[in-house]
Amino acid sequence: MADYLLVESRDPFEYADTSYFYQMAEDLCKAGNNVTFFLVQNGVLMARKGISNDAVARLRSAAPAVKILADDFSLRERAISADKLADGVTSAGVDALVDLLAEPGVKAVWH
Amino acid sequence: MTTSGDKTITIALMDPPYESGTTTTALRIVDAALRKGINVNVFAYEGAVNMTMKGQAAHPNPVKGTSIEEQDHPSSSRFIAGLFELAGDGPKLDWVNCGLCVDERGAGDWIEGPRRGGPGDLFKMSQESTNTLIIGTR
Secondary structure, X not given: OOEEEEEEOOOOOOOOOHHHHHHHHHHHHHOOOEEXXXXXXXXXXXXXXXXXXXHHHHHHHHXXXXXXXXXXXXXXXXXXXXXXXXXXXXXXXXHHHHHHHOOOOOEEEEO | OXXXXXXXXXXXXXXXXXXXXXXXXXXXXXXXXXXXOOEEEEEEOHHHHHHHEOOOOOOOEOXXXXXXXXXXXXXHHHHHHHHHHXXXXXXXXXXXXXXXXXXXXXXXXXXXXXXXXXXHXXXXXXXXXXXXXXXXXX
16 A cells, blocks of 8 residues: 555646546555545635536545545635535645655655 | 754756746745755756746836836745745755756856756655655646
């Protein structure tokens, strides 16, 4: 088992290839790995409630053990308040990202 | 500032300044790491070598009618100078600009702090780091 930090900076409305990144998170989790999925920049647009074709909801359903975090700075920039966050998404500061990056053995991937 | 022993993270950054939110995010990561006492290596390549150019100038906003002072326009080089100041004598900030990329762009006149290097530096940094984050543009 390995620890993965997947950083998603893009949103599916602009980049179709985000689906592969969400799928990778699901597959890594199902293979028994610890996966943190960190949404940042426009990636946090998927952290909102009520989105149709909801990639975050699908990921949560398929791989509930994936920890989904959303960058608080990116959320504030986009006026996404805590009450608008989708279930299962936790607002987190960049400190949380750095803490994970500073853990030996964590495999970090940016998209 | 807390200390985190001898931990080091390496970030490879490709985005040029003023084009995407990635620049801001990367600088926020560097800032947070330094504040935690974590050493940081940055390997800037392709357009990212323009981030440290000394000649970056603030400008007024004629649409809003604001002056240079009122606008207080942040530049990437000022941010990075601030990061070197933050690091001070504490955690190490090693910022390497890819020399080939610098030469292609005529981007050699940069602020104090960064040094010239090459892809071999990224390999060495990665080998010696706790972790490496490669941030590409595509």
